[in-house]
Amino acid sequence: MDRPPNIRLMRAIEQSGLSYDDLARAVRAVATASGDAGIRTSKSNIAYWVRGAAPNFRTARYLLEVLSRQLARPLTLEDIGLLSVRQDSEPEDLGLTVEGDPVETLGWIGRADIERRTFLTRAAYSVAGAALPLDAAHEIEERTRRAVSGGTAGASEVEAVRDMVAMFTAIDERHGGQHGRSTVVQYLTDDVKRLCNSRFQTQAQRQEMYSAAGSLAYLAGWKAYDAGEHGLAQRYYLQAFSLARRADNPTDQAYVLRILAHHGMDNGRPEHVLGLAEKAVSLSRGKVDPVTESLFVICRARALAESERFTDAHREAERARELAARGDRAEKGWATLWGAPSATVDAHTAKIHERLGDHAAAEAHHASARKRYGSTKHQRIAALSAAAEGHAQLRQGQIERACGTWGQALDSMTGIRSSRTRKAVRSIRADLARFQARGARPALELDERARTWLHQAARP
Numbered sequence: 241m242d243r244p245p246n247i248r249l250m251r252a253i254e255q256s257g258l259s260y261d262d263l264a265r266a267v268r269a270v271a272t273a274s275g276d277a278g279i280r281t282s283k284s285n286i287a288y289w290v291r292g293a294a295p296n297f298r299t300a301r302y303l304l305e306v307l308s309r310q311l312a313r314p315l316t317l318e319d320i321g322l323l324s325v326r327q328d329s330e331p332e333d334l335g336l337t338v339e340g341d342p343v344e345t346l347g348w349i350g351r352a353d354i355e356r357r358t359f360l361t362r363a364a365y366s367v368a369g370a371a372l373p374l375d376a377a378h379e380i381e382e383r384t385r386r387a388v389s390g391g392t393a394g395a396s397e398v399e400a401v402r403d404m405v406a407m408f409t410a411i412d413e414r415h416g417g418q419h420g421r422s423t424v425v426q427y428l429t430d431d432v433k434r435l436c437n438s439r440f441q442t443q444a445q446r447q448e449m450y451s452a453a454g455s456l457a458y459l460a461g462w463k464a465y466d467a468g469e470h471g472l473a474q475r476y477y478l479q480a481f482s483l484a485r486r487a488d489n490p491t492d493q494a495y496v497l498r499i500l501a502h503h504g505m506d507n508g509r510p511e512h513v514l515g516l517a518e519k520a521v522s523l524s525r526g527k528v529d530p531v532t533e534s535l536f537v538i539c540r541a542r543a544l545a546e547s548e549r550f551t552d553a554h555r556e557a558e559r560a561r562e563l564a565a566r567g568d569r570a571e572k573g574w575a576t577l578w579g580a581p582s583a584t585v586d587a588h589t590a591k592i593h594e595r596l597g598d599h600a601a602a603e604a605h606h607a608s609a610r611k612r613y614g615s616t617k618h619q620r621i622a623a624l625s626a627a628a629e630g631h632a633q634l635r636q637g638q639i640e641r642a643c644g645t646w647g648q649a650l651d652s653m654t655g656i657r658s659s660r661t662r663k664a665v666r667s668i669r670a671d672l673a674r675f676q677a678r679g680a681r682p683a684l685e686l687d688e689r690a691r692t693w694l695h696q697a698a699r700p
Contacts, residue, residue: 243292248321250290256310260286266306267299273507274302275468289322300325309511342482343436346457349475350429353464354422393438394445401432401452409459409577414619416658417466424463428456447487454483454492455574458499466620468659470507477503491532494523495574498539502588510546517543531581532570534563538585545592553592560585579621583612587625594632603632620661623652627664634671642671643682650686650693662697665690 253263260283271279279299289295295303300322308315317323408424432453440446461476477500484492501516517540524536541556564582575581590605606629613622626649634642646668653661669690675683 245292246290246321248319252307252311252315252320253286253290256307258306258310259283263303263306266310267302270302270305271299274471276302294322294325297325309509312511342457342479342486343433343453345482346453346476346479347429347433349472349479350425350460353425353460353472354429392440393435393449394441395448397435397438398445398448398452401435401449401456405452405455405459406577408456410617412459412463412466413579413621414617416620416656416661417463418657418659421463421467424456425460428453428460432456447489450483450487451489451492454480454487454489454496455577457483458496458574461499465503465506466658466660468663470503474500474503490523491527491573494520494528494536497523498536501539501543505542505546510543514540514543514547528573528575529567529571530563531567532573532575534560534581534585535570535575537563538588542588542592545595550596557585557589557592561589579618580612583609583618583621586612587621590628590632599632599635603629603636606632619652620656620658623649623656624660624664626652627668630668631671639675639680640682643686646686647689650689653693657697662694665694665697669694 253260256263258266264281264283264286267281268279271277271281276298279302281295281299281303285295289303294300300317304315304317304320304322307320317325404427408420408427411420436449436453438449440449457476457480461473461480464470464473464476477496481493481496481500484496497516497520501513501520504510504513504516517536521536521540524533528536537556538560541553541560544550544556545553561582564585568582569580570576578584586605586609590602590609593599593602593605606625610622610625610629613625626645630642630645630649633645649668650665653665669687672683672687672690676687
């Protein structure tokens with residue numbers, strides 16, 4: 241029996257201005273970015289769906305995200321006539337909110353993460369989701385004061401959670417995001433969830449617990465990001481922001497807005513990032529020490545560069561460097577967990593220069609970041625800085641220097657379990673490929689080392 245055509249999907253595609261071929265290509269790109277490279281959507285598939293057939297649930301989510309991005313507004317499966325493919329057990333919008341109860345939402349997200357449910361681990365980065373904190377950050381939320389049965393908690397419990405977050409973060413920085421990942425999520429969705437729902441003697445103690453829980457949700461998001469699971473990372477970050485609102489802590493909110501801005505830039509999605517970065521600067525202004533402030537300022541500088549406001553970006557980057565130079569480390573808050581802000585400022589300044597095509601300046605800042613991160617406490621980011629430094633050297637025609645720097649990067653990556661380090665090594669091999677054909681000995685030797693490293697990193 242003939243199916244009726246999907247008029248809603250047809251209209252959405254027409255409004256998007258995309259050809260069937262362009263739309264299919266965009267669906268494949270979003271799927272690949274979400275770790276789902278097996279999607280093989282073609283223009284014939286698009287035509288088939290317009291005629292009334294339905295894609296599978298995974299593909300429908302990627303199609304929905306592409307059309308939402310193109311039309312610059314959030315769409316639902318119903319909006320594109322694909323409500324029938326929804327799976328009640330797989331709520332594709334799980335965590336894409338900053339309203340409701342973040343503690344309960346994190347429980348659902350954490351369980352799906354531990355079970356490795358593909359609807360979440362392969363969720364696409366949502367451009368609409370990136371805008372959610374912007375409106376919420378302007379609101380003054382009435383604080384929840386309900387007491388929940390099941391025990392009491394106070395300052396010692398808050399301190400215990402903060403100590404655990406510091407320990408988990410130190411392990412993450414040294415060994416990569418996949419070490420202890422399930423333990424972090426289990427702790428968040430079990431012990432910390434229970435503590436958040438406990439009775440507290442004062443509202444201030446409850447808010448401190450929300451702040452500590454938010455820092456742990458942030459770390460869970462960072463670990464998902466380090467695994468290349470960007471849709472899942474975004475959901476953890478949004479719940480971290482929601483917890484920061486419950487904590488009534490503008491600095492915590494600013495810190496999450498900052499990572500959401502960087503997350504958008506790292507995904508090649510510049511929508512909303514400048515707004516997120518500027519709101520982070522606004523919320524933190526006058527509430528943090530100058531060294532911590534440098535983290536928010538350099539984020540805004542990078543967002544300005546992404547918006548092609550290069551003069552403003554240079555000015556803000558210089559201001560960030562001046563602020564970072566006023567001390568060795570952040571004084572308090574989440575920023576104290578992640579190493580010297582001066583190293584972060586250098587790393588993002590290098591990315592601004594890469595955006596401008598100034599590879600000599602990018603090399604200098606990557607080298608400075610690597611030196612500042614140099615201790616084993618920050619082994620992963622130091623290794624990634626070395627890999628980026630090598631790319632900058634190669635782009636200046638310095639193949640032997642690049643191979644030497646990349647060799648040091650591979651040395652530093654020993655024992656690290658991280659999707660980002662594997663991606664960096666694959667990128668090194670891609671850059672080396674054209675020199676292998678010329679028989680360049682340093683390139684041949686380093687490529688063999690990189691190939692061996694990737695083979696070993698693939699082992700469980």
